[in-house]
Amino acid sequence: MRQRAILHIDMNAFYASVEQHNNPAIRNKPVVVAGDPERRNGIILAKSREAKAAGVKTAQALWEAKQACPNVIVVPPDYAAYKKYSRLARLIYYEYTNQIEPFGLDEAWIDITGSLHLFGSQEAIAQEISERVKSELGLTVSIGSSWNKVFAKLGSDIDPGDGIVSITPENYKRIAWTLPAKNLIYVGAATAHKLHLSGIETIGDVAHISDTFCRNRFGGTGKVGRMLRAFARGEDPSPVKVFDPAKADVDYTIKGIGNGLTAPHDLECEEDVRALVWLLSESVAQRMRESCFRCRTVAVGARFAHDLSGYSRQLTLRTPTCITKDIANCAMELLKNAQPLNRENALRAIHVRATHLVPMTEPIQDDLFGNTQRVLEMERLEYAIDNLRRRFGNKCVYRMVELTDDTMAHLDIKESNTVHPVGFLRE
Template sequence: MERKDRVILHSDCNSFYASVEELHHPELAGLPIAVAGDPENRHGIILAKNQLAKRHKVKTAEAIWEAKQKCPDLVIVPPNYPLYSRFSKMAREIYYDYTDQIETFGLDEAWLCVTGSTHLFGSGEKIAKAISQRIKDELGITVSIGVSWNKIFAKFGSDYKKPDAITVIDKDNYKDIIWPQDVSELLYVGHATARKLKRRGIFTIGQLATTPVDILRSWLGKMGEVLWVFANGHDQSEVKLFDPNENDNDRVIKSIGNSITTPRDLVCENEVKLVLYMLTESVAMRTREAGFKCKTFAISVRDKHLQSFTRQMKLEKPTDITREMAESALKLFHNNYNFDEQSAIRSIGVRACDLSPAATPVQLDLFGNEEKRIRQEHLDQTIDGLRGRFGNNIVRRAITLGDTMSSLDPKRDNIIHPVGFFHD
């Protein structure tokens, strides 16, 4: 018997932060609005904008001063993450009325597998229409929803028409809708990957899809094969189960990370070292608090031109030791960035991933200094206790003293972002 195609929705709340702010600030009706960080602390990046701001070509991730040049009347509103989180939770509760397979992709986006619900509520398109109307009526905002048989094409569908739209991408029309689009429109084709592909004559998603997978693998490694699968609609990744009664803090933790936009551009390795240590202190403390050790460590770097990259490395053994994490971060940076050839850095992030419970037995290294590692673990735990009682700045590394950035407290100020598409 032929297997029935899955029915996957991807719901994207339109201009989410800005839409929620408009609801709570009716006095701003009819004005171009953007949600942005604090320009005094150099967090002056546009996070979201409403439709009026979009008409002035205001873009996400550009600096406030750039946006103001395009739209002098732009109203800047500071972000209110607890409010956005509450609206995100209310949207998930609506989704849960149609399926328990819901996977969030940030506060404003989610995949829904409604394959088992179509006999109750009708086709995927009909369910999408019902959800769209309920979001509008009950939350006062709009969503764009893509409907397809896999997560990648459903996500493409929600981006294809905005705002307040529903796009169905099926096996009869995907080549007409998706394949002519620029290759950069495919999920996880970033700027660097798009440049590599275009240098080799791959300009559209269709050209990517019809390029032999062996050739793509030789160009891009494993990611070449992944993108070929995505472009051809062969993605089989599941949408995870969702429990609306589960506390967000009790969900399975896949990684622990933190990032920061620095008060000034970083122009040398000593400044980068300072920030990496500050961020790693935060991530290491949270890893210990959660009862985990990490087997992989990653960094992300964005320069002043908003070009970014992410690199990660496997560790020799699972760790929650701050020094070992920081050394891994520094090694990743040294191996992948050169100030003589690349520009100043605007933001940096670190992430502990591939987590395992701290109590998991570990094979000891006969030739390693396990006694020293144990002493280091005890020292970190003692420092954690002091910081818990007297504040995170009560004990600080010498490298952080005497710099204007030393007042930053990534542990206190961190924002934990939801898990993305890749879960390992």
């Protein structure tokens, strides 16, 4: 069977690089893209190389970033510009193959196996794409080159500064196996900690875990552990999806607002689940109100602690809402109806999402019981709480249900994710 030729292309510091390219006055200066530069508790969505060198981190609070780098330049996100550059980059990739699988706005896998006889070697194509993105778009990319998607992404992560790293069947043990286990795709902080407790520190260590270890440490049949072991060995046959150039200009208008979190501990009862659901629902509802939307549908996703499998459920509401209580109660009902909330079905992560958004300019349909006035009063109360949090920080007002779990009571997750048709915007 012919060995595949796969590239993973990652546009470096994408949001910040686009801002610097479009505004020469801030080039070569520490720049961050933040959700709302006027708010002290805004979150850093992206940072330039100069800001990174000064100690600024993605997802850091804006006030912390300014402490690390007092002269940092803060700009609001311009999703229309990011969409434009993402589309232009993919159109460059399309000149080499139609097998293109986006991974967020700034990353993509491309399969060039069928293009080698036209454009030269795998490394030559990677170099040509890198040079074209730089000359035509003014941005830089890191490219990983391999025979599978997992190692291709690993290669682009190794050199995030305009480099090309090739991981082959001949050198993968020397390059990939010496890296920390956390560098492997789908190994998050919790999984990395679980591996560390068992003395599994490198990707090479993951490649040699036994079936017994997989079952004992990951529970169930050990499916998750065996999947990670296969990835560590470069055994990833998953194909790169075929890209339709007619859909290159994707509509990035907001389709939903959501937030998810891996809990600080396994959620083994209804009270545990309720505390996290309210925290997430609070952030989703707050962002909806800020964006002047109500939602017609509430959706939840959950991942089990024992084997990392999961499920999702959704419910369409009779009346659109942006009220935290409505979203939280709906999310709880969906979770309770899906699986019993007990130790046997302990949850590791939960996601709450509001979709089918409608603008607040659309009037609320009155009903037989005259609940419209109550809804509007509840919305005014929610806006009053939002104003307090804008002035004094998200932690100035708590709901009692959020304080039932000490480990989650102090989490600040009010900065939610805006969901677009192709997934979460990420940096």
